[in-house]
Each structure stands twice: as C-alpha cells, then as structure tokens.
Amino acid sequence: MPPVINKEKCKACGICADVCPMDVFFGTKKGEFPVITYPEECWHEGACVQECPIEGVIKLRIPLQMMICYK
Numbered sequence: 604m605p606p607v608i609n610k611e612k613c614k615a616c617g618i619c620a621d622v623c624p625m626d627v628f629f630g631t632k633k634g635e636f637p638v639i640t641y642p643e644e645c646w647h648e649g650a651c652v653q654e655c656p657i658e659g660v661i662k663l664r665i666p667l668q669m670m671i672c673y674k
C-alpha cells in the first residue's frame with residue numbers, strides 16, 4: 604500500500620520523490636505536495652520515510668503479510 608502523507612505537516616520539499624527508487628511519486632514537482640502516481644509500485648522499503656526531514660509526516664501502510672519482516 605502506498606505511503607500516506609500528512610498534508611498539514613508536509614513542506615513540499617520533494618525529497619521523498621527524489622529518493623524513491625520506484626515511480627511511486629512520478630510527476631511530483633518541487634514546491635508542490637507529492638503526488639502518488641503509481642501506488643502499486645511501492646514495495647515499502649521506507650526511503651521516503653527515512654529521508655523526509657520532518658518526522659512522522661509519511662507513514663507506510665505495511666501489508667499484513669509483510670509485517671513479519673518489520674521490527
């Protein structure tokens with residue numbers, strides 16, 4: 604499941620789109636709220652969550668069958 608971004612806290616820096624190794628945020632422009640263009644490409648490796656400068660803005664919804672892989 605794709606990342607969920609808190610619109611009220613997001614600073615639209617574009618870092619999440621830059622670090623995503625897939626095209627989940629394809630089309631996102633700097634200075635604008637990130638767009639989730641291809642949610643099915645998210646494989647939950649968490650680069651966007653780790654690199655976002657504001658803690659807690661992005662949350663990943665980990666599919667139940669993948670939960671065992673996360674701490």
Ligand code: SF4
Pocket residue numbers: 608612613614615616617618619620637654655656657660661
């Ligand atoms: S990295 Fe965080 S603050 Fe920057 S655009 Fe993405 S969600 Fe918003």
